[in-house]
Amino acid sequence: xxxxxxxxxxxxxxxxxxxxxxxxxxxxxxxxxxxxxxxxxxxxxxxxxxxxxxxxxxxxxxxxxxxxxxxxxxxxxxxxxxxxxxxxxxxxxxxxxxxxxxxxxxxxxxxxxxxxxxxxxxxxxxxxxxxxxxxxxxxxxxxxxxxxxxxxxxxxxxxxxxxxxxxxxxxxxxxxxxxxxxxxxxxxxxxxxxxxxxxxxxxxxxxxxxxxxxxxxxxxxxxxxxxxxxxxxxxxxxxxxxxxxxxxxxxxxxxxxxxxxxxxxxxxxxxxxxxxxxxxxxxxxxxxxxxxxxxxxxxxxxxxxxxxxxxxxxxxxxxxxxxxxxxxxxxxxxxxxxxxxxxxxxxxxxxxxxxxxxxxx
Amino acid sequence: xxxxxxxxxxxxxxxxxxxxxxxxxxxxxxxxxxxxxxxxxxxxxxxxxxxxxxxxxxxxxxxxxxxxxxxxxxxxxxxxxxxxxxxxxxxxxxxxxxxxxxxxxxxxxxxxxxxxxxxxxxxxxxxxxxxxxxxxxxxxxxxxxxxxxxxxxxxxxxxxxxxxxxxxxxxxxxxxxxxxxxxxxxxxxxxxxxxxxxxxxxxxxxxxxxxxxxxxxxxxxxxxxxxxxxxxxxxxxxxxxxxxxxxxxxxxxxxxxxxxxxxxxxxxxxxxxxxxxxxxxxxxxxxxxxxxxxxxxxxxxxxxxxxxxxxxxxxxxxxxxxxxxxxxxxxxxxxxxxxxxxxxxxxxxxxxxxxxxxxxx
Ligand SMILES: Cc1ncc(COP(=O)(O)O)c(C=O)c1O
Ligand SMILES: Cc1ncc(COP(=O)(O)O)c(C=O)c1O
Numbered sequence: 001x002x003x004x005x006x007x008x009x010x011x012x013x014x015x016x017x018x019x020x021x022x023x024x025x026x027x028x029x030x031x032x033x034x035x036x037x038x039x040x041x042x043x044x045x046x047x048x049x050x051x052x053x054x055x056x057x058x059x060x061x062x063x064x065x066x067x068x069x070x071x072x073x074x075x076x077x078x079x080x081x082x083x084x085x086x087x088x089x090x091x092x093x094x095x096x097x098x099x100x101x102x103x104x105x106x107x108x109x110x111x112x113x114x115x116x117x118x119x120x121x122x123x124x125x126x127x128x129x130x131x132x133x134x135x136x137x138x139x140x141x142x143x144x145x146x147x148x149x150x151x152x153x154x155x156x157x158x159x160x161x162x163x164x165x166x167x168x169x170x171x172x173x174x175x176x177x178x179x180x181x182x183x184x185x186x187x188x189x190x191x192x193x194x195x196x197x198x199x200x201x202x203x204x205x206x207x208x209x210x211x212x213x214x215x216x217x218x219x220x221x222x223x224x225x226x227x228x229x230x231x232x233x234x235x236x237x238x239x240x241x242x243x244x245x246x247x248x249x250x251x252x253x254x255x256x257x258x259x260x261x262x263x264x265x266x267x268x269x270x271x272x273x274x275x276x277x278x279x280x281x282x283x284x285x286x287x288x289x290x291x292x293x294x295x296x297x298x299x300x301x302x303x304x305x306x307x308x309x310x311x312x313x314x315x316x317x318x319x320x321x322x323x324x325x326x327x328x329x330x331x332x333x334x335x336x337x338x339x340x341x342x343x344x345x346x347x348x349x350x351x352x353x354x355x356x357x358x359x360x361x
Numbered sequence: 362x363x364x365x366x367x368x369x370x371x372x373x374x375x376x377x378x379x380x381x382x383x384x385x386x387x388x389x390x391x392x393x394x395x396x397x398x399x400x401x402x403x404x405x406x407x408x409x410x411x412x413x414x415x416x417x418x419x420x421x422x423x424x425x426x427x428x429x430x431x432x433x434x435x436x437x438x439x440x441x442x443x444x445x446x447x448x449x450x451x452x453x454x455x456x457x458x459x460x461x462x463x464x465x466x467x468x469x470x471x472x473x474x475x476x477x478x479x480x481x482x483x484x485x486x487x488x489x490x491x492x493x494x495x496x497x498x499x500x501x502x503x504x505x506x507x508x509x510x511x512x513x514x515x516x517x518x519x520x521x522x523x524x525x526x527x528x529x530x531x532x533x534x535x536x537x538x539x540x541x542x543x544x545x546x547x548x549x550x551x552x553x554x555x556x557x558x559x560x561x562x563x564x565x566x567x568x569x570x571x572x573x574x575x576x577x578x579x580x581x582x583x584x585x586x587x588x589x590x591x592x593x594x595x596x597x598x599x600x601x602x603x604x605x606x607x608x609x610x611x612x613x614x615x616x617x618x619x620x621x622x623x624x625x626x627x628x629x630x631x632x633x634x635x636x637x638x639x640x641x642x643x644x645x646x647x648x649x650x651x652x653x654x655x656x657x658x659x660x661x662x663x664x665x666x667x668x669x670x671x672x673x674x675x676x677x678x679x680x681x682x683x684x685x686x687x688x689x690x691x692x693x694x695x696x697x698x699x700x701x702x703x704x705x706x707x708x709x710x711x712x713x714x715x716x717x718x719x720x721x722x
Contacts, residue, residue, distance in 0.1 A: 025510050026508055032419060051419070053417060053418055053419070054418070054424075055415070057414055057415075058393060058412070058413075058415055059386070059389060059522060062423070062559075063423065063429060063559075064499070064562070065562040065563055065566075066429065066561075066562060066563035067562075068425070068427065068563070101567060102563055103566040136509070140425060147386055148386025148387075148499055150562050150566070150596055151569070152570060161419045161420060163509060184551045185549050185550065188586075190546030190585065190588075191546045191552075197560070198423075198426050198559070198560060199561070199563050200427075200560070201426040201427060201428075201511050202426055202553065202558060202559070203553045204511065205463065205511070205512070206462060209464055209513060224550075224551065224552065224586070225585070234511065235511055
C-alpha cells in the first residue's frame with residue numbers, strides 16, 4: 001500500500017488528564033486513525049482525524065453478528081523524551097490472524113504502523129510521563145455493511161484510538177487472586193479462542209462477574225473439552241514456576257498468542273532459565289502445590305505486563321503461593337520488560353520500534 | 362414498566378420497495394423503536410423515532426467486547442388485512458435468557474411487545490402483501506458505554522428495526538444442501554451457544570464460507586467436545602424423520618431454543634406423529650441413511666420457517682434424501698405453520714398475537 005495518509009487536525013486540543021489518576025481506557029486523545037474497506041476497492045481513505053463519534057446504520061453487521069477484531073498495544077515515553085513501541089509488528093501479525101478467522105480482509109501491517117506513528121506524533125503530548133503510565137493503543141476493525149444476513153460483510157472500518165493509562169492494577173505489581181473456572185467455557189478448539197475478537201470477551205463476562213463477587217480478580221480458563229487443561233487467564237497468558245522450571249500452556253489453537261508471553265519465553269531462554277510450552281493440567285499444578293514445588297505463578301499481558309498470582313481457588317482447594325507475595329522471578333521479568341519498554345535497559349532482542357516525533361505537534 | 366412510549370413521526374415516508382424482489386434484511390421501514398439503559402435508572406426513554414443512523418463513541422464496548430444480543434421474528438398480513446405476530450412472547454423470554462448469559466440487564470417483555478405493536482402500527486404500510494413475504498423484525502441490544510475494559514457495560518441501547526422480506530431462499534420451499542462440519546466449532550457446553558449473541562455468528566462465518574465454496578448452502582454443526590453429536594444448522598434447528606419417528610437434538614445448553622422448533626414439536630404431537638428430543642449422533646443419521654430409513658430432514662427457523670434438506674455431505678459420505686425433493690411431512694408442517702401465521706388456517710395453539718392497526722398511519 002503506497003497510499004497517502006491525510007491528516008485533519010483538531011481545532012482545539014482537550015485538556016490533559018491528571019496523571020496520578022488515569023485509570024484505564026476511559027480518556028482518549030485528540031485524534032484517531034481510520035480507513036475504510038469496500039469490496040472491490042480494498043482498504044482506502046487512510047486518514048488521521050479529530051477523535052469523534054462514529055455514525056453507523058442500525059443494521060450495521062457489527063451490531064448483530066459480532067464480526068469484529070481488535071488489538072492492544074502501548075507507546076512508552078523514555079526519560080530522554082523518546083517514544084517507543086513494543087513489538088508492534090507482532091500485533092499486526094496477530095491482527096491478520098484474527099482477520100483470517102473472522103473472514104475480515106487482511107490489512108497491510110507496515111502501512112498501519114506508519115499510520116500509528118503519525119497518529120502518535122500528532123498526539124505526542126498525550127503520552128503520560130508519570131511512573132508506570134503509558135499510552136494504550138487500540139486498533140480495531142468493525143463490519144459496517146448494513147445487512148441482516150449471516151455472511152462476511154462487504155464493508156469495514158479500521159480504526160486506532162489511544163488512551164493515556166496508569167497502572168492496570170492500582171496496586172502496581174501486586175499479586176492477584178484467581179478463580180479456576182469449572183463451569184463456563186471461554187473457547188474450544190475449532191472455535192475463535194486464538195483470535196482477538198469481541199465474542200470471546202462477551203463469553204467471559206459471566207464467569208468474571210461471578211468470580212468478582214467472590215473477591216477473585218480474574219478467572220483461569222480450562223479447556224472446553226475436558227475442563228482439565230489450563231488455557232489462560234481473563235486477558236493474560238499464564239506461567240508457572242515448578243521446581244525451578246517455568247512452564248506455560250502451549251499454543252493449542254484456543255488461546256491467544258500473547259506478545260508478552262512470547263517476550264517472557266525469549267527472556268527466560270536468554271537467561272538460561274528452563275522454560276517449556278506444553279499441555280498442563282490443573283491437577284499437575286495442584287499436585288506441585290501440595291508437594292511444595294509450585295514456586296511462582298504469573299499472568300502476562302500488555303495491560304499489566306506481569307501480574308503475579310498470589311492465590312488460586314480450584315473448587316474447594318485454595319492454593320496460596322509465596323505467602324501471597326510477588327515472586328522473585330516475576331519481579332525480575334517485570335523489571336526487565338518494563339525497563340526495555342521505557343528505554344532504561346538495553347534491548348538485545350530488537351523489540352523496540354522508535355516513533356519519530358520531530359513533526360510539529 | 363408503566364412508562365409512556367413517545368412517538369416522533371418521520372416527516373416524509375420513503376417509497377416502498379418492489380415486492381417481487383425484496384431480498385432479506387437490506388431495506389428498512391420508516392421508523393424504529395429505541396430505549397436506553399443507564400445503571401441506577403434502568404431502561405428509560407422508550408420511543409419510536411424515524412429510522413436513522415446511530416452515533417456512538419469509538420470506544421463503545423459493543424465494538425470491542427461483543428456484548429450484544431438480538432432476536433428475529435416476523436409480522437404477517439392476513440388476506441383480511443389483519444396483522445399477526447407469531448409467538449412474540451417466546452422471543453422475549455429468549456431475549457432475556459440471552460441477556461442473562463451476556464450480563465445484559467433484563468427487559469420487560471410485555472412492554473417491548475407493546476412498543477413493537479405501536480411501531481408496526483406506525484409502519485403498517487411496509488408489511489408486504491405478496492405470497493411468501495412478511496415483515497422481519499429485529500430487536501437487538503448493544504453495550505454503549507465508552508470504556509476499554511472487559512466488564513459488563515453500564516449503558517445499553519435496545520432497538521427494534523424492521524425489514525420487509527421475501528422468501529429467505531429465493532427458490533421458496535426447496536431442498537438445501539448441507540455440509541456436516543468436522544473442523545470448526547460454533548459453540549460448546551459452558552459457552553454462549555444457547556444465547557442469541559453476535560459472537561456465535563461471527564464464529565460461524567469461516568465454516569460457512571468454506572461450505573459455500575463447495576456449493577453447500579449451510580453447515581451442520583456437531584458438538585464441540587466429541588464432534589459426534591448433532592447440534593443445529595447455521596441459523597436453524599434441525600429435524601430428522603427416521604423410520605416414521607421424528608427426532609431433533611435435545612436442548613443441551615449449546616444450541617438455540619428455536620421458536621419454530623418448539624412449534625414443530627407441538628404440531629407433531631397434535632398430529633400424533635411420534636417425535637422425540639434427544640442426543641443424536643451423526644453416525645446414527647448416516648446409519649439410518651445406509652439402511653434406507655432416513656426419510657426426511659429439515660431445518661426450522663423464523664427466516665425460512667421450514668427448509669427441507671436434500672443432501673448431507675459428511676466427510677466423504679454423500680447422502681441424498683428423498684431424491685433431493687421436499688418430503689411430504691416437511692411440506693405439511695410448512696403449510697400448517699405458514700397457514701396459521703398468515704391467518705389462512707385456524708390456530709388451535711394460541712400462537713397468534715394480533716397487532717391493532719386502527720391507529721392513524
Ligand atoms: C485473552 C487474552 N489472552 C492473553 C492476552 C495477552 O496478550 P498480550 O501479551 O499480547 O497483550 C490478552 C491481551 O491482549 C488477551 O486478551
Ligand atoms: C443459531 C440458530 N439456531 C436456530 C434458529 C431458529 O430459531 P427460531 O425458530 O426461533 O427462528 C436460529 C434463528 O433464529 C438461529 O440463529
